[in-house]
Amino acid sequence: MAIIKAIALEKAYHTEAEQVYALRDVNFEINPGDFSIINGPSGSGKTTLLNILSGIDRPSKGELYLDDLPIGQFSDSARTEIRRDKIGLIFQSFELLPVLTAAENIEYPLLLQNIRPSERRERVAAVLEQVELTQYAKRFPAQLSGGQKQRVAIARALVTKPAVVLSDEPTANLDSETGIRIVKLMLELNQKHGVAFVIVTHDLSLNQYAKRIFQIKDGVITAKEGNRC
Amino acid sequence: MLKIAWRNVLRNKRRSLLSLLIISIGVAVLFLVNGYIRATFEGLKYMAVSQYGNLQIAAGNFWDNDNQRHLLSKTDLEKVERLLASRPEVQSYTRVLGVNGIIGTEKNSTVIAGSGIEPGNDQGQNIMITSGINLFPDDIDKVLLGKGVMQKLGVEEGEWVSLMTTTLDGAYNAGSLQVSGSFTAGNSEADNVYINLPVSYAQSLLNTEGVDKVVVGLEEIKDTDSTAVWLREQFSNNGLDLEIKTWFDLAEYYKQVRGLYEIIFHFMAVVIFFLVLTSVLEIMSMAFFERMNEIGTIRSIGTKRHQIFSLLTMEGMITGITGGFIGLLAGYGVGRFINQLHLTYSAPSLSEPAPLSFDLSLANGMFPFVIVVSATLVSAFYPAFKASRLNIVEILRHK
Amino acid sequence: MVITKGLIKNWFLVIVVLMVVGCLSANEMSAMNPRDILAEIFKRQGLTGNGSFELNLQVVSFKDKERNDSSVRVFLDGSHKQLVTFVEPERLKDDYYLVNGYNTWMYQKKLKRPLRISAQQKLFGNAGIAETAGIDYLNDYDILKTTENDGEYLMELQAKDGKTAYQRTSIWVSKSSLRISKITLKSLNGQELKNLIYSDYRMVDGHEMAVIEINNLLQNKDEKTIIKYTSIKSRTFAPEIFDPLMMGKIGL
Numbered sequence A: 001m002a003i004i005k006a007i008a009l010e011k012a013y014h015t016e017a018e019q020v021y022a023l024r025d026v027n028f029e030i031n032p033g034d035f036s037i038i039n040g041p042s043g044s045g046k047t048t049l050l051n052i053l054s055g056i057d058r059p060s061k062g063e064l065y066l067d068d069l070p071i072g073q074f075s076d077s078a079r080t081e082i083r084r085d086k087i088g089l090i091f092q093s094f095e096l097l098p099v100l101t102a103a104e105n106i107e108y109p110l111l112l113q114n115i116r117p118s119e120r121r122e123r124v125a126a127v128l129e130q131v132e133l134t135q136y137a138k139r140f141p142a143q144l145s146g147g148q149k150q151r152v153a154i155a156r157a158l159v160t161k162p163a164v165v166l167s168d169e170p171t172a173n174l175d176s177e178t179g180i181r182i183v184k185l186m187l188e189l190n191q192k193h194g195v196a197f198v199i200v201t202h203d204l205s206l207n208q209y210a211k212r213i214f215q216i217k218d219g220v221i222t223a224k225e226g227n228r229c
Numbered sequence B: 001m002l003k004i005a006w007r008n009v010l011r012n013k014r015r016s017l018l019s020l021l022i023i024s025i026g027v028a029v030l031f032l033v034n035g036y037i038r039a040t041f042e043g044l045k046y047m048a049v050s051q052y053g054n055l056q057i058a059a060g061n062f063w064d065n066d067n068q069r070h071l072l073s074k075t076d077l078e079k080v081e082r083l084l085a086s087r088p089e090v091q092s093y094t095r096v097l098g099v100n101g102i103i104g105t106e107k108n109s110t111v112i113a114g115s116g117i118e119p120g121n122d123q124g125q126n127i128m129i130t131s132g133i134n135l136f137p138d139d140i141d142k143v144l145l146g147k148g149v150m151q152k153l154g155v156e157e158g159e160w161v162s163l164m165t166t167t168l169d170g171a172y173n174a175g176s177l178q179v180s181g182s183f184t185a186g187n188s189e190a191d192n193v194y195i196n197l198p199v200s201y202a203q204s205l206l207n208t209e210g211v212d213k214v215v216v217g218l219e220e221i222k223d224t225d226s227t228a229v230w231l232r233e234q235f236s237n238n239g240l241d242l243e244i245k246t247w248f249d250l251a252e253y254y255k256q257v258r259g260l261y262e263i264i265f266h267f268m269a270v271v272i273f274f275l276v277l278t279s280v281l282e283i284m285s286m287a288f289f290e291r292m293n294e295i296g297t298i299r300s301i302g303t304k305r306h307q308i309f310s311l312l313t314m315e316g317m318i319t320g321i322t323g324g325f326i327g328l329l330a331g332y333g334v335g336r337f338i339n340q341l342h343l344t345y346s347a348p349s350l351s352e353p354a355p356l357s358f359d360l361s362l363a364n365g366m367f368p369f370v371i372v373v374s375a376t377l378v379s380a381f382y383p384a385f386k387a388s389r390l391n392i393v394e395i396l397r398h399k
Numbered sequence C: 001m002v003i004t005k006g007l008i009k010n011w012f013l014v015i016v017v018l019m020v021v022g023c024l025s026a027n028e029m030s031a032m033n034p035r036d037i038l039a040e041i042f043k044r045q046g047l048t049g050n051g052s053f054e055l056n057l058q059v060v061s062f063k064d065k066e067r068n069d070s071s072v073r074v075f076l077d078g079s080h081k082q083l084v085t086f087v088e089p090e091r092l093k094d095d096y097y098l099v100n101g102y103n104t105w106m107y108q109k110k111l112k113r114p115l116r117i118s119a120q121q122k123l124f125g126n127a128g129i130a131e132t133a134g135i136d137y138l139n140d141y142d143i144l145k146t147t148e149n150d151g152e153y154l155m156e157l158q159a160k161d162g163k164t165a166y167q168r169t170s171i172w173v174s175k176s177s178l179r180i181s182k183i184t185l186k187s188l189n190g191q192e193l194k195n196l197i198y199s200d201y202r203m204v205d206g207h208e209m210a211v212i213e214i215n216n217l218l219q220n221k222d223e224k225t226i227i228k229y230t231s232i233k234s235r236t237f238a239p240e241i242f243d244p245l246m247m248g249k250i251g252l
Helices: A046-053 A076-086 A102-112 A117-130 A146-158 A176-193 A204-209 B002-011 B013-052 B074-085 B147-153 B199-206 B221-237 B252-290 B292-300 B305-341 B362-388 B392-397 C002-030 C034-045 C129-133
Strands: A004-014 A019-030 A035-039 A061-066 A087-090 A164-168 A196-201 A212-217 A220-225 B055-059 B090-104 B109-117 B128-132 B142-146 B160-166 B172-184 B194-198 B213-218 B242-246 C053-063 C066-077 C081-088 C095-100 C103-108 C115-117 C122-124 C141-149 C152-159 C168-174 C180-186 C192-204 C207-216 C223-234
Touching: A004 A046, A019 A046, A019 A220, A035 A046, A035 A176, A035 A204, A046 A164, A046 A196, A046 B392, A076 A087, A076 B305, A087 A146, A102 A117, A102 A146, A117 A146, A146 A164, A146 A176, A176 A196, A176 A204, B002 B013, B002 B305, B013 B221, B013 B252, B013 B305, B013 B362, B055 B221, B074 B090, B074 B213, B090 B147, B090 B199, B090 C115, B109 B147, B109 B199, B109 C115, B128 B147, B142 B147, B142 B160, B147 B172, B160 B199, B160 C115, B172 B194, B172 B199, B172 C103, B194 B199, B213 B221, B221 B242, B252 B292, B252 B305, B252 B362, B292 B305, B292 B392, B305 B362, C034 C141, C034 C152, C034 C168, C034 C207, C053 C122, C066 C122, C066 C129, C081 C129, C095 C129, C122 C129, C192 C223
Parallel strands: A035 A196, A035 A212, A087 A164, A164 A196, B109 B194, B142 B172
Antiparallel strands: A004 A019, A004 A061, A212 A220, B055 B213, B055 B242, B090 B109, B090 B160, B090 B213, B128 B172, B142 B194, B160 B172, C053 C066, C053 C223, C066 C081, C081 C095, C095 C103, C103 C115, C141 C152, C152 C168, C168 C180, C180 C192, C192 C207, C207 C223
């Protein structure tokens, strides 16, 4: 059963002059344990696709299911809850809260889920260990390197035990060596915990790590390669 | 969330300090103003009680302003005094008879409004001796002049003056009184017309055994209303057609000053409310919108709109409450310092300087605290609301 | 025929001459200076500038059906000083009022010192001290305007000094008899305070005096007070009796 299923998704923007399609007739599935990469040049619609898959935005047309829930029709509040409970997000610029320590940043989504404090501490400690940042738990983002920040972001995305982690250009602000290490970490976590990962990137060198690769151009999925082990 | 809000407040120290300064100054100023006017009211209240006594008892139509003279008869007076003597809250009581006429010598004379009083009984005598001595219980034909009256007549202690008045029947009567001294009633207009003389002399001038009223002093001001109620009951039970007025009923000046000061204070509170609101609104708006990216991120990872609103409002609340407490402390400090200096100033209608003091009790700080903190909270509402309504896609696009 | 024509012509001339003389006489009267009119009135009264006098008056007050009588004695010095005392009733015998220029004092024998008061102060009934002691309309007032109406002169007077008890007055004088018929006493702003109605003129010991009825226009409107002069004697007084500090101490 697919975790994410998109059927004939369309996203259009209306300008004064014309209608602009950011996505057109996108059919897409992500299965449990997938490690998929979506490639595409700038303006191809990959970020729009990620926004819609995560429930940040709504499609203009088509159907979108997450765990069989038709989230494309949900209200903003309902979609926010889905994101909180079932989706992990990793951003290009890490987007950590500067006033919270590494551990507190990771703990934040658990606060939103009203998890009790003792369980929050346990889960935070566990993911910190997984991303090998236990000794940096009390440091603030300003005191961490780019790679360390991204690992905190990964830990934050995983701490809620999501069904899928969506990541937009996770290595764009990292040097190539660190970038590779981050992707390898994601792959490791994918294999260990069976969490699906969808990574949007224009960096083709990361494709070697993907089980499935999607090409997107002008809002249309033009190619799919997949099911590598 | 409180921790996040608190840390966000501390994040931009300069901006937060500016907000705290505005808020604390607002609270401190209002606290001091409130403290000043409460102290003034308290002073005026004691002045009014000193002037009017706690209660005044008079014949039924005494206060009707019908151009008639309604006196307490000797019989009624005796009954009233027996009742007063039986009540433990009553500290003292005195008879008073008003005398209007002309006082003077062959050189100068002036119109006066006099009070025949029981010398030695201070009740209802809010006066301060400015020269000579007060009247003694044994004094029969002595007079105490308002200091303005004494100046106008150009007389000194020991000199004799003539007092001319009309009896209750309208006939002229006159008498000689020896000047005992002069006083001030704390009010320059009063000092120019008031005199005090023994009530027995006033009765002989007016050819009556009655008095205008009995002025009653109580041990505690707070017993005024309950004692008035009890007395009214007693009068009704005893068939006495008498009227009672409390100091509050009679203290027009107190009520007017109180009304005026309350208006001024509330006007100031409104002004400060809006000053704080607009200043802090500007600061908070800047703070929130600089964190738009952050807001977009936490919205993305599952924070609902109302949680964003709560978080940002909480930051406003923290700033407001912290600033409020600092303001209370500052106001208290400044007020205490000024109190220690024992400063005085010339107040309208008072002939003697009034003390500049502040009542710094916590109760007087509560209203300013609430007003200013509310202003801070309200100033956070709008930017918090706008921030919570931001479209995540738009925010993410602007990164 | 010629003689008849001559007689008619003569009579006609006589009539014309009489008419001219009559007109001239009328013009001469209406050409009288108002001040001269007042002077004439007070000359007939014979009190002002003619020496010192002792005047005895009956002052009677009427209110509803009640009547109160008093006998007042005024000692008048030629130079603007008057001392007023009561002969009756008994209760007022110790009251003295002294007017000297613009100053007025009252004294009772039981007092240690006299008291300075206003000449407008009530003396008995509606009669104030000033009008009882006598107001010098001729010397203390300027005549602002005089009009003629219905056989009367109406003079508007203004006090020369701000300390005068009644700052403005209106005086009605009969044209034919040159006698005052009415005086209205007013305040500075023209507020009418009292009416003095003059009637029943008679000679009192060689002085032409009227009976004066006084009505207060502001209060006690239901009360009227009548002043009637009973005798006027020439007398010489020691100057001390007009000293405020000697009031009640010198036998009169």
